Amino acid sequence: IIAATFLIVGGxxxxxxxxxxxxxxxxxxxxxxxxxxxxxxxxxxxxYYQNPFEAVDAKATPFxxxxxxGCRNWEECAGYCEQSExxxxxxxxxxxxxx
Numbered sequence: 465i466i467a468a469t470f471l472i473v474g475g476x477x478x479x480x481x482x483x484x485x486x487x488x489x490x491x492x493x494x495x496x497x498x499x500x501x502x503x504x505x506x507x508x509x510x511x512y513y514q515n516p517f518e519a520v521d522a523k524a525t526p527f528x529x530x531x532x533x534g535c536r537n538w539e540e541c542a543g544y545c546e547q548s549e550x551x552x553x554x555x556x557x558x559x560x561x562x563x
Contacts, residue, residue: 516558517542
């Protein structure tokens with residue numbers, strides 16, 4: 465039990481030292497890393513958001529789409545769904561197609 469306690473305390477101590485020793489260069493490189501818009505986390509749509517207009521058939525879709533701010537054509541709707549503030553609306557619309 466004593467050995468296990470030392471291992472746990474040593475691991476936590478080592479982790480905390482490594483955590484606080486991030487260099488400014490490493491932090492700035494991490495902050496500069498770009499994340500593709502289709503892989504945004506925390507939007508409420510799940511970890512892997514996919515713009516529904518990457519897969520939807522433009523000929524089979526009746527425009528305008530009122531759920532998507534009344535977009536009138538494929539290009540307008542695809543652009544609407546690329547904006548992060550519209551991910552939830554686009555995901556909900558995409559789900560309604562599957563039902």
